[in-house]
Amino acid sequence: MLLDELNPYLNELASASPAPGGGAAAAVTVAQGLALLSMVCNLTIGKKKFSTVEAQAKDILEQVSAMRAEALSEAEADMNAFTVVMQAYQMPAETDEQKSTRKAALEKAARKAAEPPFRLMTLAAQALALADQLEKIGNPNVLSDVFVGRHLLIAGYKSSKENVAVNLNSLPPEDSFASEMRARMHDLSGTPGACPVDWHGSAD
Amino acid sequence: MLLDELNPYLNELASASPAPGGGAAAAVTVAQGLALLSMVCNLTIGKKKFSTVEAQAKDILEQVSAMRAEALSEAEADMNAFTVVMQAYQMPAETDEQKSTRKAALEKAARKAAEPPFRLMTLAAQALALADQLEKIGNPNVLSDVFVGRHLLIAGYKSSKENVAVNLNSLPPEDSFASEMRARMHDLSGTPGACPVDWHGSAD
Numbered sequence: 001m002l003l004d005e006l007n008p009y010l011n012e013l014a015s016a017s018p019a020p021g022g023g024a025a026a027a028v029t030v031a032q033g034l035a036l037l038s039m040v041c042n043l044t045i046g047k048k049k050f051s052t053v054e055a056q057a058k059d060i061l062e063q064v065s066a067m068r069a070e071a072l073s074e075a076e077a078d079m080n081a082f083t084v085v086m087q088a089y090q091m092p093a094e095t096d097e098q099k100s101t102r103k104a105a106l107e108k109a110a111r112k113a114a115e116p117p118f119r120l121m122t123l124a125a126q127a128l129a130l131a132d133q134l135e136k137i138g139n140p141n142v143l144s145d146v147f148v149g150r151h152l153l154i155a156g157y158k159s160s161k162e163n164v165a166v167n168l169n170s171l172p173p174e175d176s177f178a179s180e181m182r183a184r185m186h187d188l189s190g191t192p193g194a195c196p197v198d199w200h201g202s203a204d
Numbered sequence: 205m206l207l208d209e210l211n212p213y214l215n216e217l218a219s220a221s222p223a224p225g226g227g228a229a230a231a232v233t234v235a236q237g238l239a240l241l242s243m244v245c246n247l248t249i250g251k252k253k254f255s256t257v258e259a260q261a262k263d264i265l266e267q268v269s270a271m272r273a274e275a276l277s278e279a280e281a282d283m284n285a286f287t288v289v290m291q292a293y294q295m296p297a298e299t300d301e302q303k304s305t306r307k308a309a310l311e312k313a314a315r316k317a318a319e320p321p322f323r324l325m326t327l328a329a330q331a332l333a334l335a336d337q338l339e340k341i342g343n344p345n346v347l348s349d350v351f352v353g354r355h356l357l358i359a360g361y362k363s364s365k366e367n368v369a370v371n372l373n374s375l376p377p378e379d380s381f382a383s384e385m386r387a388r389m390h391d392l393s394g395t396p397g398a399c400p401v402d403w404h405g406s407a408d
Contacts, residue, residue: 005210005213013236014243014269015242015246018346022353032217036226039219142222144369162352162355
């Protein structure tokens, strides 16, 4: 069965090994949301009834397909960055010099690890704007799949925000990278059509 | 790579074939949320620091593991029920008798198709209550994974609600099964500790 193929991934996610963890799960959720938007495009394109929106549906399909590959590649980037964080944790911390080297390595790793989930937040926000377009023009028989896609993208957005936050919170309060990243997250949530908190599906 | 194994599923989800669709995606999202709760349990159990909560973490782990298998089996049930809906749509509708037979088959299929997503809503609500427990007792180093798990479970809950709604909305307004199901959904969202709409993670 198709879903049996998901078990190796789900078992790894469930295991004590810390990667894949929340970062990969967020990315896979965004990828699922994007795949559902693709499905709605595919059930809209090529039907006479929807010929006036065909070009727009094709354009959305092209974008969401590319974005799905990006989401999965952010999952890989997330796991790699997390490995570097784990390696820094394992550095020796006996002498003052070792402690200082380890601290610098941990901070550098945390900054790097904040990037993949931030890019995923951006991707989810862009995808939510496409879901809004598709809600208006897509085949109404599969409108509930647009709504489900939106719930998954919102969850991916919020989850990625947790994953950025956990890395930034491990940095000193005065860290300029952290301040800049927090400002960028704030800007993102203020983008018109990109504030997932306000989005909801039909059954809310 | 581990995530490459997800591509056959994601490609099927994205394709014009209507199953797997939103129902399977909701179930996989719930399964991912449950897997993250398992991970947090596995990173809590067996550590001296958390020995006072070890029994509770083991109990939660046992529950979430069983629930993950249930979530995936609801995905299968959803796809099977959806196939029956599609078959009913394809029934002949030329004579009055055919129309009436088809209408009855469609209604029967819609009632059956509302059940797997309703069971998934129930499962997600139960899992959210376990996430609340785990937030209090789990290894704080992986607290953000509890939050991500919660976002995914909420998305699975809301998505399943869409999937129940789309089936109930296809039934006549006076349908008694639909009224009963709507009442059960209302009860579910009122269960103490089971109102996912109010749940949020740390980064909200």
